[in-house]
Amino acid sequence: MTTVVIADDEALLRKALAALLPLEGEITVLAEAEDGESAVEATLQHRPDVLVIDLEMPGLDGLGAVARIRDARPEQVILMLTRHARPGVLRRALKLGVQGFAGKAAEPAHIASVITTLREGRRWVDPDVSALAVIDDNPLTDREMDVLRATGEGYSAADIAARLHLAEGTVRNYLSNAMHKTQTRTRHEAARYAREHDWL
Template sequence: MSSGPIRVLLADDEHLIRGALAALLALEDDLEIVAEAASGPEALAMARAHRPDVAVLDLQMPGADGVRVAAGLRDEVPGCRTLIVTGHGRPGHLKRALSAGVRGFVPKTLSAEQLAQIIRTVHEGGRHVDPELAADAISAGDSPLSAREAELLELAADGAPVAEIARKAALTQGTVRNYLSAATAKLGAGNRHAAVRMARERGWI
């Protein structure tokens, strides 16, 4: 491991938060902000270009969420460790994050000093998962949805019509209806909109 500062990528679509965080973390002698990004695809591009040691990723970003970015980084920039910061830590997100190789999962209520310490922990090969988020994940249990059911519910989340969901998922409309009906039945919801709400509350999508 190099003796220079820990090279950090910050990705958050809220410019004010990202700017404030960059300024505060830059005050730490052993941290250097080498790149900033405002979306998932931009975070991946910046990581490829700058090869940071640690990527601090907001969970919800346009283009690709923090978990998808982390999975991409694991394949494309394997030397970069990932840490997810979230304002809404739903249990299913934590499970997805850990399976994508994320080393840290923390709420946005953290102070900059705490975040700096967690960046160091993650850089040294350790893990840090917020205890409350971990407890919520355990109590929520595992999702009954298949990966495809969860994917289609997520596409239905903004009220998109079946035709549009079918186009995005490259499936027939009948197949989409079958998956959405199965997901709705598994969750015991009255309709697909209620199913989306339930799945989101439990962090399954």
């Protein structure tokens, strides 16, 4: 028997999965969560074999919740659901150690099958999700993303330089390059643009 926690802010979908997954295989649903915060709490409390979590939720999103769970429970097996894989999402999820990625429109029988696959120690990325996600149109370098991420958190150029152990002039160069690549006028606009395109 495979135990799961289901986290999704769409109550209808969450409850449908909770009701249908046990009918599709040897699956027991231990708990449901309606947002990222409760997903973290439920996962750490119930310690399921597989966490089934929505990517997009209000407040703490799926990736944020996964990052927190990974800190406390590195071995947790995770299946992430999404309606659309924008460029960068799959890469970020895999970097966080997410083992499975499936579309929210998938049939419960398919999701149950993927859960079993993950429980057996294998990975699964739906071909449709993969095809969308491999189109990587991010022109930013890793360092440019680092400085934009820090900008989005409200740090000044001097603060960013100290945090990333770089010269302030170097940080300004990275910011200037990022603004040019995103065709924006300020570093805050560049950070917003990058987040909207899911590059950060």
